[in-house]
Amino acid sequence: xxxxGRLIIVxxxxxxxxxxxxxxxxxxxxxxxxxxxxxxxxxxxNSDYPLPAEFEQAYGKSxxxxxxxxxKKSNSPEFGQQFAQAFMYSGGKxxxxxxxxxxxxxxxxxxxxxxxxxxxxxxxKAVFVSLTISITEMQKRGYGLGQGVDMYFFQKANLTQxxxxxxxxxxxxxxxxxxxTDLEANQVISSALRDVKKMDKALSVALKHWxxxxxxxLDNELAxxxxxxxxxxxQRLLVDRNEAWLPKIEALIASKETELVLVGAxxxxxxxxxxAQLKARGYQIKPYQLTK
Numbered sequence: 001x002x003x004x005g006r007l008i009i010v011x012x013x014x015x016x017x018x019x020x021x022x023x024x025x026x027x028x029x030x031x032x033x034x035x036x037x038x039x040x041x042x043x044x045x046n047s048d049y050p051l052p053a054e055f056e057q058a059y060g061k062s063x064x065x066x067x068x069x070x071x072k073k074s075n076s077p078e079f080g081q082q083f084a085q086a087f088m089y090s091g092g093k094x095x096x097x098x099x100x101x102x103x104x105x106x107x108x109x110x111x112x113x114x115x116x117x118x119x120x121x122x123x124x125k126a127v128f129v130s131l132t133i134s135i136t137e138m139q140k141r142g143y144g145l146g147q148g149v150d151m152y153f154f155q156k157a158n159l160t161q162x163x164x165x166x167x168x169x170x171x172x173x174x175x176x177x178x179x180x181t182d183l184e185a186n187q188v189i190s191s192a193l194r195d196v197k198k199m200d201k202a203l204s205v206a207l208k209h210w211x212x213x214x215x216x217x218l219d220n221e222l223a224x225x226x227x228x229x230x231x232x233x234x235q236r237l238l239v240d241r242n243e244a245w246l247p248k249i250e251a252l253i254a255s256k257e258t259e260l261v262l263v264g265a266x267x268x269x270x271x272x273x274x275x276a277q278l279k280a281r282g283y284q285i286k287p288y289q290l291t292k
Contacts, residue, residue: 023052023213024265025288028253028278035253036062036288037274039265040149041210045142051149052211054288062260065157066252067150069173070166079170086178087128095122095129098185110193126185130192137196143203150262165252167245167263179236210265213287219269227270239272246277253283 024039036058050056059065073079089095096104111118116136121129135145145151157164195202209218226234245263252259268275279285 023054023288024210024215024268025052025054025058025213026268026275027286027288028249029284029286030253030282033253033255034258035066035249036258036260037249037268037278038149038260038262038288039210039215039268040262041207042148042150042264043138043143043145044147044149044152044207045144046147047142048147048207049152051152054290055149055153057290058260058288059153059156061258062162063257064163064165064252064259065153066165066167066259066261067154068167068263069170070164071151071154073170074173082170082174083177084124084128086174087125087181088123089125095124095126095185095189098126099189100186103186103190106193107189110196125181126188127180127183130188133192133196134199137199138203141200141203153260153262165259167248167261168241172241172244176236176241179233183230183233215265215269218265219273223266223269238266242267242272242274242277245274246281249274249278250281 026037028035028037038055038058099107108118110116110133114136116133121132124132138144154164156162205221206218209215209221223234223238245267249261252261263274267273270276275285
């Protein structure tokens, strides 16, 4: 059975392919036109810097930075409120009513031990609570959403006034995340509490494979179970979004500028991944190579 807590970690970290590179960065070419397409990790620690040199060089060679969504919008209080509302119970219901009594007691024990504000959080559905637990635990370990690859280059682009574009709107993000609202609450919370204990290993493995460009291993570690056990979630969070992004990415390749496109690493993988889809459309895919 898929650990839903692992799914939550996937969403936070990466929310890869038979080709192996030294980093998770590729050059997509058709004729004289190209883009750089990089798979990213959304949360990192200060100790995870500097980033692989390939990312820095590709950023320097690009005229435009393209991210999944505009961080100015996705980090705004307005979006945060909309995101939270999407996961709120209605009609006076709360999380305790959705959980078995013993599991609710286990969650209370976790909250008491870790100063987790369960009283406030109980108005939200299990996935939102699990997501908050994961983010909180990552922050304890020094990881931050503001320290990921995407935010690093977003901040850098702002300083140098490099143009920034997005592949999807915040409304699109909300629509896709609603696919998680009805996951079975007991499974979500029990998995979250169990996987907190395994988080150090999960993060270490994900970062190792990402930095080495071992995207097939990353895919097997984090996406294979999702495809098998919750195919509807995999379809919504990865396949559907990839299909929506492909026309936009092809338009970027056809433009006269060279863009650096950064997406969560799992968007690159498998038969439904961006790399396979672009290859099928006749684009040349090659790992990015540092130039002197």
